[in-house]
Amino acid sequence: MRFSVDAHAIGRHQTGNEVYVRNLLSGFAALDKESEFFAYYSAVDAPGGIPERFHARRVSSNPFVRLGAHLGHRVRQDRPDLLHVQYTAPLHCAAPVVATVHDVSFLERPEYFPPAQAMQLRWTVKRTVARAAWVVTVSEFSRRCIENAYGPLEGRISVIPNGGSTLYRPMAREVAAAWVARRMNVQAPFLLTVGDLQRRKNQIGLIEAFADLVRTHPELPHHLVLAGKDTWHSAAVHQAAARSGAGERIRFTGLVTDEELRHLYGACDLFVFPSFYEGFGLPILEAMGCGRAVACSNTSAMPEVANAAGILFDPHSKEEMARALLDLLLNPELRMRMERLGLKRAAQFTWERTARQTLDVYYRVAGARRERARAKREKSLPV
Numbered sequence: 001m002r003f004s005v006d007a008h009a010i011g012r013h014q015t016g017n018e019v020y021v022r023n024l025l026s027g028f029a030a031l032d033k034e035s036e037f038f039a040y041y042s043a044v045d046a047p048g049g050i051p052e053r054f055h056a057r058r059v060s061s062n063p064f065v066r067l068g069a070h071l072g073h074r075v076r077q078d079r080p081d082l083l084h085v086q087y088t089a090p091l092h093c094a095a096p097v098v099a100t101v102h103d104v105s106f107l108e109r110p111e112y113f114p115p116a117q118a119m120q121l122r123w124t125v126k127r128t129v130a131r132a133a134w135v136v137t138v139s140e141f142s143r144r145c146i147e148n149a150y151g152p153l154e155g156r157i158s159v160i161p162n163g164g165s166t167l168y169r170p171m172a173r174e175v176a177a178a179w180v181a182r183r184m185n186v187q188a189p190f191l192l193t194v195g196d197l198q199r200r201k202n203q204i205g206l207i208e209a210f211a212d213l214v215r216t217h218p219e220l221p222h223h224l225v226l227a228g229k230d231t232w233h234s235a236a237v238h239q240a241a242a243r244s245g246a247g248e249r250i251r252f253t254g255l256v257t258d259e260e261l262r263h264l265y266g267a268c269d270l271f272v273f274p275s276f277y278e279g280f281g282l283p284i285l286e287a288m289g290c291g292r293a294v295a296c297s298n299t300s301a302m303p304e305v306a307n308a309a310g311i312l313f314d315p316h317s318k319e320e321m322a323r324a325l326l327d328l329l330l331n332p333e334l335r336m337r338m339e340r341l342g343l344k345r346a347a348q349f350t351w352e353r354t355a356r357q358t359l360d361v362y363y364r365v366a367g368a369r370r371e372r373a374r375a376k377r378e379k380s381l382p383v
Contacts, residue, residue, distance in 0.1 A: 038074070079094075081362075089131060111199070141304055160354055184260060209325065211246040223251055227261060
């Protein structure tokens with residue numbers, strides 16, 4: 001079999017999308033030694049994230065050029081049995097498309113996006129889902145939302161959860177704290193949240209809850225660390241920190257490397273994920289894999305991922321958020337119990353399983369295509 005993957009997210013700091021495709025490619029390389037793989041990248045440094053035996057093909061970083069011409073041209077050249085994309089397929093594609101749609105937040109919460117981006121996604125994802133041979137999504141929540149938006153996709157949709165990377169594993173808190181103090185000038189003890197600075201991630205709500213917490217409990221020594229790159233919404237988040245009254249205890253790290261993130265997880269006293277909307281919520285698993293207690297929103301897919309291993313709160317209520325944080329900070333027994341539950345929960349999600357189940361979809365789609373081609377050839381033979 002010959003499989004191709006749109007890997008343009010690699011090297012472009014596209015957070016969850018990049019983590020997803022990197023881990024799929026690594027999993028494919030380990031699990032399938034027989035098939036031929038093509039990876040279409042756009043960032044100059046992307047080949048470092050592509051397994052050696054893959055055929056790495058460069059495509060434009062301009063989405064209009066990539067989707068309008070380059071991807072379709074590469075597929076015609078390489079003649080794979082399918083093309084796997086995230087969200088958006090090329091305008092013209094000679095191979096069946098497998099499309100991963102992580103969520104449809106651009107439909108359900110368009111206010112979280114720049115207007116032009118939301119409008120573009122509304123059109124391109126609708127077209128991609130309609131034409132896809134198979135749709136993959138990462139949670140039952142997202143499956144329901146996708147089918148509510150585009151109609152039933154019976155027989156051509158699979159829920160394949162994300163995995164938890166083996167990079168995120170327990171380490172001694174003291175060791176991690178010394179590392180981030182030395183390398184990043186981040187001082188323990190602290191609470192950690194991870195995600196691009198954008199409205200959907202609700203960092204402003206967390207900042208307000210944290211400010212209330214330290215105002216009512218000045219004995220708490222904790223800082224709040226926000227790890228994630230700036231976006232169009234960043235100024236509002238920084239302004240919220242400045243006017244919170246707790247600005248001296250709030251630290252923005254900017255974009256962090258995997259190694260920095262691993263040590264931040266390891267050094268924090270607890271991890272907070274206050275997002276309004278997630279199709280999955282990968283940082284929840286990462287923090288749990290590092291052995292840290294998690295408090296997260298009770299909306300969208302996050303309860304599905306955290307299950308009983310997370311303390312849930314209403315992200316629209318800073319009072320409820322602050323109570324959840326306080327419960328974990330003041331109750332070491334509860335915090336340790338959630339850490340143990342989190343480790344067990346994280347172990348249930350592996351990228352190997354994600355890659356294996358995705359390969360099953362590939363073989364189903366590619367096999368059906370080859371069977372159709374065989375039947376067409378037989379039909380054309382003279383009787």
